[in-house]
Amino acid sequence: MYSLLVADDHPLFRDALLAVVSAGLADTQLLEADSLAAALQCVENNDGLDLLLLDLSLPDTEGLEGLKILRDTCPWLPVAIVSALQERQLVLDAIALGAVGYIPKSTPREQLLAAITQILQGQLYLPADIMRRPPPRNLPSATVESADHPQNRLPRLTDKQLDVLSCMSQGMSNKQIARELTIAETTVKTHVSAILRKLGASSRVHAIVIAGEEDLSGYTAKRAALSKD
CATH class of the missing domain: 3.40.50.2300 (Response regulator)
Structure with a gap:
């Protein structure tokens, strides 16, 4: 109850x-x-x-x-x-x-x-x-410059870690992520730990916030396009 x-x-x-x-x-x-x-x-x-x-x-x-x-x-x-x-x-x-x-x-x-x-x-x-919505396009120039700064955190992640982070951003649990990506739940836990470490995130929620701040969907689309060239 x-x-x-x-x-x-x-x-x-x-x-x-x-x-x-x-x-x-x-x-x-x-x-x-x-x-x-x-x-x-x-x-x-x-x-x-x-x-x-x-x-x-x-x-x-x-x-x-x-x-x-x-x-x-x-x-x-x-x-x-x-x-x-x-x-x-x-x-x-x-x-x-x-x-x-x-x-x-x-x-x-x-x-x-x-x-x-x-x-x-x-x-x-x-x-x-x-x-999934992209951030406003009329961002201050300082914000745009920060997004292109070499310290941007998303490039630190592998493609699979980006997939896991995307699922996390949709509120999925580890079990749901495992089912969505067809991988073992223990593998998901390993990816989540690596994501937190590479992003410098203090928690799962913090990682999701970082993903939103750095436009995860936009970054992954750009990365996928570059990999095809």
């Missing part, structure tokens, strides 16, 4: 989300809050919570500030973002701050339930379509 808290100030969406979870996850205890203050009070009164689904547009907080407060106040509680905002950098920033997932409000019902289930099973969830 899971215990979930939905923090969203829109009653219709909150009710819809609770209905999806209730229908898909039997015997789940569902709690709700319409503000960050109410969510914090609910967390204090329910120390057995398994997951908090947090909207980024609560009336008493702005942007990722609510996530920061929750991570500082109750670091033991997994927090996933459920938001209408879908900018890739925002997703990466949320994960870097400790969110265990980011679910767009436009996510279809079945996919939404699958995402919540994946998070409850201890996996990171990222919206694959958002993560």
